[in-house]
């Protein structure tokens with residue numbers, strides 16, 4: 001079969017493959033506690049409130065009709081208000097997408113021609129890499145540190161002649177590294193976008209999951225050379241498949257045309273449900289407070305268990321979001337994976353997110369998906385899986 005260049009350019013996501021291996025009920029194996037997927041906790045998703053909203057909106061037949069490509073007016077109104085408040089400047093138009101993953105794909109298709117340079121973080125969100133690869137982009141990785149993307153290194157490359165069309169960043173509670181782009185670096189990135197004429201893709205689905213106070217103002221607060229992406233997946237439920245974007249009008253118009261080719265419109269039903277939930281400000285604020293506090297407790301349980309059972313590991317300290325990036329010095333984490341699964345725990349090896357830097361001893365763990373005692377047990381199992389392979393420093397307290 002002769003596949004297109006675009007289809008051949010996209011590497012499958014190791015993480016989605018792992019989801020199949022760690023799915024509950026897979027035949028004949030120890031049940032696995034998965035820290036692998038970026039799955040919001042089932043027990044924190046507001047199923048009853050979603051059911052009530054669905055019952056209410058289904059009294060109107062338009063809830064199951066085709067809708068406008070740009071999205072349901074009532075949902076766009078709440079999103080415009082939210083983004084205007086977050087960016088500290090008027091946001092005129094928001095386009096609803098089928099998850100923010102669709103926004104990444106549509107933006108890549110709207111802006112990129114084959115061979116165009118795109119700057120990505122290293123390690124990177126794999127779904128973004130796939131969207132850019134499908135568009136034929138040439139990837140230029142820039143490393144991260146505890147303050148997020150090394151914008152100073154990006155500047156160095158730009159001064160050296162690199163001219164990207166797009167610079168992709170996950171600025172808040174990064175997937176997979178867990179770090180947040182420092183306030184000063186957000187301003188710096190915006191200034192570079194203006195000086196060098198590129199567009200920043202501000203991919204910010206974890207923005208609302210801060211454990212303690214608000215995150216720094218978005219990059220879109222500093223410049224309009226940004227397409228900013230949001231998502232309801234991490235704060236409400238991924239199955240709603242509600243994402244959104246806003247940015248330069250020419251771009252959002254192109255995105256709408258491309259979205260017509262892809263799916264005509266996002267589900268009217270889940271848009272109406274999401275609008276109902278987000279517009280109920282008292283309920284939504286209380287829900288967010290509950291989710292943040294619960295996930296913060298899980299993050300504390302995770303880091304405490306790592307300190308106890310894997311004392312040689314270095315672990316980013318989560319301030320929000322769902323992920324912790326663990327370095328297990330001397331451990332080949334790709335080789336560790338089958339052994340970890342045998343011990344009943346799933347994690348993602350750092351290599352799955354690597355663009356240029358191989359991250360051979362790193363793993364990404366999602367601490368958000370299970371209650372604290374389950375997270376602690378998962379780390380115990382991981383430590384047992386590590387203990388046979390690790391250098392002496394890592395073997396303790398298992």
Ligand SMILES: Cc1ncc(COP(=O)(O)O)c(C=O)c1O
Pocket residue numbers: 038098099100101102125127170175203204205230231232233238241242243
């Ligand atoms: C950084 C980032 N962007 C986008 C997405 C896509 O999310 P969704 O399509 O559910 O909005 C994810 C999902 O994990 C993500 O981590």
